[in-house]
Amino acid sequence: MRGPTLGWGLLASIVAIGPAAAEPTAETVARNCFVCHAPQQAGQRGIPHIGGYPPEAMVRELTLFKTDQRDGTIMSRIAKGLSEAQIQALAVYFSNRPW
Amino acid sequence: MTLYRTMDRTTSRRRLLAGGLAALGTTLAMPHVARGAGQKVVVVGGGYGGATAARYLRQLDPTLEVTLVERDWQLITCPFSNYVIAGTVEIAEITHGYEKLAAGSVTVVHEEAIGVDPAARAVRLAGGTSLAYDRLLLSPGIDLNYEGMPGYSEEAAEVMPHAWKAGAQTLLLRRQLEAMPDGGTVIMVAPANPFRCPPGPYERAGMIGYYLKSNKPKSKMIIFDPKESFSKQALFLRSYETLYPGIVQWVGGGSGGKVERVDPKAMTIEAGFGTEKGDVINVIPPQRAGKVAQLAGVTDEKGWCPIDPASMESRKVPGIHVIGDACIAGAMPKSATAANSQAKNAAAAMVALLKGQPVPEPSFANTCYSLVAPGYGFSVTGIYGATPEGIKEIAGGVSPLDASPQSRDQEATYAVDWYRGMAADAWG
Numbered sequence: 001m002r003g004p005t006l007g008w009g010l011l012a013s014i015v016a017i018g019p020a021a022a023e024p025t026a027e028t029v030a031r032n033c034f035v036c037h038a039p040q041q042a043g044q045r046g047i048p049h050i051g052g053y054p055p056e057a058m059v060r061e062l063t064l065f066k067t068d069q070r071d072g073t074i075m076s077r078i079a080k081g082l083s084e085a086q087i088q089a090l091a092v093y094f095s096n097r098p099w
Numbered sequence: 100m101t102l103y104r105t106m107d108r109t110t111s112r113r114r115l116l117a118g119g120l121a122a123l124g125t126t127l128a129m130p131h132v133a134r135g136a137g138q139k140v141v142v143v144g145g146g147y148g149g150a151t152a153a154r155y156l157r158q159l160d161p162t163l164e165v166t167l168v169e170r171d172w173q174l175i176t177c178p179f180s181n182y183v184i185a186g187t188v189e190i191a192e193i194t195h196g197y198e199k200l201a202a203g204s205v206t207v208v209h210e211e212a213i214g215v216d217p218a219a220r221a222v223r224l225a226g227g228t229s230l231a232y233d234r235l236l237l238s239p240g241i242d243l244n245y246e247g248m249p250g251y252s253e254e255a256a257e258v259m260p261h262a263w264k265a266g267a268q269t270l271l272l273r274r275q276l277e278a279m280p281d282g283g284t285v286i287m288v289a290p291a292n293p294f295r296c297p298p299g300p301y302e303r304a305g306m307i308g309y310y311l312k313s314n315k316p317k318s319k320m321i322i323f324d325p326k327e328s329f330s331k332q333a334l335f336l337r338s339y340e341t342l343y344p345g346i347v348q349w350v351g352g353g354s355g356g357k358v359e360r361v362d363p364k365a366m367t368i369e370a371g372f373g374t375e376k377g378d379v380i381n382v383i384p385p386q387r388a389g390k391v392a393q394l395a396g397v398t399d400e401k402g403w404c405p406i407d408p409a410s411m412e413s414r415k416v417p418g419i420h421v422i423g424d425a426c427i428a429g430a431m432p433k434s435a436t437a438a439n440s441q442a443k444n445a446a447a448a449m450v451a452l453l454k455g456q457p458v459p460e461p462s463f464a465n466t467c468y469s470l471v472a473p474g475y476g477f478s479v480t481g482i483y484g485a486t487p488e489g490i491k492e493i494a495g496g497v498s499p500l501d502a503s504p505q506s507r508d509q510e511a512t513y514a515v516d517w518y519r520g521m522a523a524d525a526w527g
Binding site: 022023024025028029031032034035036037038040042043044045046047073074077078080081082 | 155436439440443444447459460461462463464466478480481482484493494495496498506509510512513515516517519520521522523524
């Protein structure tokens with residue numbers, strides 16, 4: 001099931017922001033996520049599958065982790081290293097990968 | 100299925116010429132010339148770093164000819180090998196083959212790399228042939244420096260196992276624990292920094308504590324350590340006190356924990372405070388980059404490999420990239436996840452460099468789970484960036500000391516998911 005589509009406002013802001021110079025691309029950052037959020041069926045039980053994840057929901061969840069408004073384990077620590085622009089770019093990246 | 104693709108010296112020189120012309124092509128801003136040549140990347144070492152790199156190199160540039168050189172037909176992972184020692188996981192569950200990699204688009208050559216000729220851009224194999232490369236990636240892991248612990252040797256490891264390379268040594272340590280009578284003493288000799296898997300010795304001590312408490316509760320597990328601090332220290336020490344009081348004990352450098360010598364005949368260790376006898380003695384000796392890194396000339400005087408933090412290219416020999424435990428990765432630990440992350444960033448850098456393009460900005464990550472009992476896990480994680488001074492941490496940290504039992508259980512579940520994801524990312 002696909003979630004709500006990305007709002008035009010959000011999309012426009014991502015296009016406008018883009019990756020700053022000397023910032024890794026969303027794809028580069030996302031490759032680190034594959035270790036736990038495996039693209040293939042790796043028989044995982046506890047870790048959510050995030051391919052095709054609704055982008056607005058992902059922005060919300062990562063922001064809640066980043067600001068300690070949601071209980072988490074490693075994601076609370078990882079999200080603090082992601083900029084708002086990176087969070088938005090990752091949300092778009094994963095929403096377009098429905099594996 | 101494994102396909103061999105080796106070539107003799109003459110062919111390798113001809114390739115070198117072609118490589119030179121291709122390089123000229125890229126400087127003239129004609130990258131298609133270089134790509135048309137079917138550029139060759141050789142990856143040495145089929146662990147987490149090398150296998151992951153081989154897969155991503157092909158994904159990032161399907162025109163590349165990628166050859167993975169790995170002596171062994173199966174890889175037994177160090178991650179989760181502590182659970183094999185404690186008897187909660189079987190070794191078959193942490194054993195991986197190369198069939199999926201070889202069935203895909205990576206050529207897997209099961210031979211030992213015995214040398215690198217950077218001038219000819221060729222890797223020498225034990226069988227007498229050579230593999231030519233345009234860029235080489237070394238992911239050789241570690242070599243154990245037996246001489247670094249007086250009294251210890253490869254032969255002594257048959258009596259006092261290190262179990263720091265998973266396989267026969269892992270099973271030997273497990274059998275020794277199983278054979279030990281209740282009331283026995285298990286000694287671990289922990290290494291000084293740097294070494295593979297900084298939380299590994301302490302996870303092992305916890306899991307041995309779990310085995311002893313469940314099976315031989317009158318026994319003891321004592322860690323002798325030259326260090327005063329170590330990875331996830333507060334979490335480990337709290338877990339020993341909580342789960343294994345009177346069983347697991349840590350003696351740090353300040354309390355005479357530095358072991359000066361081991362005696363495999365007498366089954367003793369000599370530390371600052373005197374001699375201690377053990378029924379089972381696990382010696383984790385000092386380490387250095389895997390042998391092929393030494394042979395390739397990419398190691399420094401301490402035995403590790405300095406690299407450019409953005410591309411993972413050796414600071415000593417151009418055209419050779421080094422990842423994983425062997426390299427000096429700044430703030431990143433020598434861990435499987437670090438090797439995985441370095442593999443992907445190095446693969447992207449190598450693909451860019453082969454096309455004559457700038458190296459993309461990397462993003463590194465690490466996550467290490469430690470279990471000290473089934474259902475009792477905690478983690479360290481970090482994300483990292485490249486700076487001119489080396490790889491620096493951007494954010495990260497360890498599990499809270501006062502986390503709930505539910506959270507510890509959740510992290511234990513995540514550890515298994517992590518293991519499966521990591522294996523799929525590396526060996527398919």
